[in-house]
Amino acid sequence: MNNLIRISLDKLKKNNIPNPELDLRIILNNSSKKNKEIIFSNFHINDIDLKIFDKLLIKRLNREPISKILNKKYFWKNEFFVNSRVLDPRPESELIIEETLKIYKNKNEPLKILDIGTGSGCLSISLANEYNNANITAIDISKSAINVAKKNIIKNNFEKKIKLKLMNFYKIRKKFDLIVSNPPYLSQQKYDKCQIEIKKFEPKLALVGGKDGLKFYRIFARFLEKIMNRGSYFICEIGDDQLDSCIRIFKNSKLSIKNIRKDLQNIDRTLIFSKI
Numbered sequence: 001m002n003n004l005i006r007i008s009l010d011k012l013k014k015n016n017i018p019n020p021e022l023d024l025r026i027i028l029n030n031s032s033k034k035n036k037e038i039i040f041s042n043f044h045i046n047d048i049d050l051k052i053f054d055k056l057l058i059k060r061l062n063r064e065p066i067s068k069i070l071n072k073k074y075f076w077k078n079e080f081f082v083n084s085r086v087l088d089p090r091p092e093s094e095l096i097i098e099e100t101l102k103i104y105k106n107k108n109e110p111l112k113i114l115d116i117g118t119g120s121g122c123l124s125i126s127l128a129n130e131y132n133n134a135n136i137t138a139i140d141i142s143k144s145a146i147n148v149a150k151k152n153i154i155k156n157n158f159e160k161k162i163k164l165k166l167m168n169f170y171k172i173r174k175k176f177d178l179i180v181s182n183p184p185y186l187s188q189q190k191y192d193k194c195q196i197e198i199k200k201f202e203p204k205l206a207l208v209g210g211k212d213g214l215k216f217y218r219i220f221a222r223f224l225e226k227i228m229n230r231g232s233y234f235i236c237e238i239g240d241d242q243l244d245s246c247i248r249i250f251k252n253s254k255l256s257i258k259n260i261r262k263d264l265q266n267i268d269r270t271l272i273f274s275k276i
């Protein structure tokens with residue numbers, strides 16, 4: 001094994017980086033001067049720009065996630081610009097798109113969609129890609145998140161299809177056919193136990209949903225029916241172990257749970273509601 005690879009791997013391991021081999025390969029390939037993919041066995045020191053390599057490695061040793069170092073993360077069918085001011089789109093949130101596609105099979109339906117807490121804009125942009133005539137409102141209370149979403153919307157040419165608004169969701173007065181949300185849902189206690197990558201490089205505002213993590217669901221249960229059209233749906237993500245609490249919270253609301261979707265780790269992750 002080349003010396004640089006051995007030393008870099010040792011450093012990553014000493015700093016408790018979870019997947020050192022994978023991350024090192026990504027760093028090597030992002031400092032590459034060549035077109036071919038670098039793997040450890042074919043690596044040659046002249047293949048990379050050492051200055052870039054050192055910069056990227058130091059960032060990772062500082063526990064910055066690869067997505068934030070490279071400013072990109074894949075979600076559904078697109079690559080998104082991300083930075084430390086937005087939550088990285090997570091694969092489990094793609095269930096929201098999958099469930100929407102099951103409900104609305106006609107890709108030409110003129111759906112009025114609201115995305116609460118758009119962050120990077122990943123849900124809105126993915127839905128805009130799927131539904132030709134969708135009219136989407138994407139909101140967030142974080143100015144920096146709105147700036148990132150704007151960048152992603154422009155990159156995908158969806159300025160006409162997606163209206164971005166810096167606002168709190170309970171100020172919304174219009175009505176929608178579909179509301180999607182991946183709200184902040186960690187309890188303060190769970191947040192305190194998160195890995196450094198999350199606490200240092202993702203916004204707390206995007207993660208913590210009040211002391212017990214359930215703050216948003218309580219407000220959703222009271223408020224959302226007011227902004228939902230007849231026959232409309234609300235699809236949202238929930239945290240680990242929050243299903244029973246959410247069932248209790250929505251029990252006396254005007255939203256009824258139509259389906260519960262588990263993620264790949266068999267955790268109840270996505271709730272699909274319709275307006276009663």
Ligand SMILES: C[S@@+](CC[C@H](N)C(=O)[O-])C[C@H]1O[C@@H](n2cnc3c(N)ncnc32)[C@H](O)[C@@H]1O
Nearest residue numbers: 089117118119140141142168169182183184206
């Ligand atoms: C968990 S992140 C979800 C981001 C993105 N939708 C995704 O799935 O990756 C939650 C987002 O909600 C935003 N947010 C928090 N409180 C909000 C509120 N009261 N109204 C609107 N957005 C809010 C945060 O700024 C953050 O961007």
